Amino acid sequence: MNNQAKKDGQLSSIRDFILWGERRFIDAEIFFGHGTDNALDESAALVLKTVDQPYDLDEEALDIKLSEEQKEEVIALVEKRIEERQPAAYLIGEALFAGLPYYVDERVLVPRSPIAELILEHFSPWIAADKVSRILDLCTGSGCIAIACSHAFPDAAVDAVDLSADALDVCRINIERHNKTDKVKAIESDLFESLADQRYDVIVSNPPYVCTAEWEALPEEFHHEPGMGFKGGESGLDLVDTILSEASSHLNPNGILVVEVGSSAETLLEKYPMVPFCWLEFEFGGDGVFLLTAEQLVASQPYFKKMSR
Numbered sequence: 001m002n003n004q005a006k007k008d009g010q011l012s013s014i015r016d017f018i019l020w021g022e023r024r025f026i027d028a029e030i031f032f033g034h035g036t037d038n039a040l041d042e043s044a045a046l047v048l049k050t051v052d053q054p055y056d057l058d059e060e061a062l063d064i065k066l067s068e069e070q071k072e073e074v075i076a077l078v079e080k081r082i083e084e085r086q087p088a089a090y091l092i093g094e095a096l097f098a099g100l101p102y103y104v105d106e107r108v109l110v111p112r113s114p115i116a117e118l119i120l121e122h123f124s125p126w127i128a129a130d131k132v133s134r135i136l137d138l139c140t141g142s143g144c145i146a147i148a149c150s151h152a153f154p155d156a157a158v159d160a161v162d163l164s165a166d167a168l169d170v171c172r173i174n175i176e177r178h179n180k181t182d183k184v185k186a187i188e189s190d191l192f193e194s195l196a197d198q199r200y201d202v203i204v205s206n207p208p209y210v211c212t213a214e215w216e217a218l219p220e221e222f223h224h225e226p227g228m229g230f231k232g233g234e235s236g237l238d239l240v241d242t243i244l245s246e247a248s249s250h251l252n253p254n255g256i257l258v259v260e261v262g263s264s265a266e267t268l269l270e271k272y273p274m275v276p277f278c279w280l281e282f283e284f285g286g287d288g289v290f291l292l293t294a295e296q297l298v299a300s301q302p303y304f305k306k307m308s309r
């Protein structure tokens, strides 16, 4: 079906356009992995946001007809998604994380960390919620983890750190959007460098952890995202090494460190065989996230000191 036929009425409802987009995405063999994992969800996200409807729209409302302007907009976005291989989140300027919407553009990675699930569970059973008064999100990007933590622990003060001034501009947009200016602070810092001797109950991080060879081989969609969000050096562990060796100086005695290392989990285990990493499990998918207590970090210092930059 050509674009004129679509505009002339062969497609008219939200449902029609979602199903048409799904078919186009399947035929074009685009890559999913930026918040959705299939063509139907990707198409639904694009269409629903364009027609200003909620993602949990009920069945009947799918019969709502699109205006001519909306039809053109949806068609253009679907074609752009295919031709330019941009993640849908950048095209609509929004991504969901832990059930809430975040503004995103090409200055930040599209939020998709499984850490969302841990936050919604208040990091239970690893720390008691009433003992959490300070949280650090290292490598915050859009601020999604920091802000989701603030929603989960409304009384806690949250520091959101990134080295990229561009990413922090996006983070500040989201802090405002979520009315968290009094609770979440965006800080420009190379990991812990500008944090002096501050200590936290929870340090959580989704740092760059992709090794150079793997980054180069990633599908085109990933190359629209900032390289700085992925690149963890030759081994993938450049930043993780520093986080491991310095985190204990910034954790309170009963604190926890939670870090996503994704595909670099195996390399990490080979490098630190003596460290008692606890690998967390996820009901809704994802892996490669470890947890260490402050006590375990202190005890493992001899292994980290030898390895860090």
Ligand SMILES: C[S@@+](CC[C@H](N)C(=O)[O-])C[C@H]1O[C@@H](n2cnc3c(N)ncnc32)[C@H](O)[C@@H]1O
Binding pocket: 108, 109, 110, 111, 112, 113, 138, 139, 140, 141, 142, 143, 144, 145, 161, 162, 163, 164, 167, 189, 190, 191, 206, 207, 208, 209, 228, 229, 230, 239
């Ligand atoms: C994988 S992204 C994670 C973004 C966000 N936390 C999320 O989960 O969607 C990693 C982030 O680390 C930031 N980053 C890279 N090197 C850094 C460093 N040395 N210190 C602090 N942040 C850094 C990047 O700018 C990027 O925003």
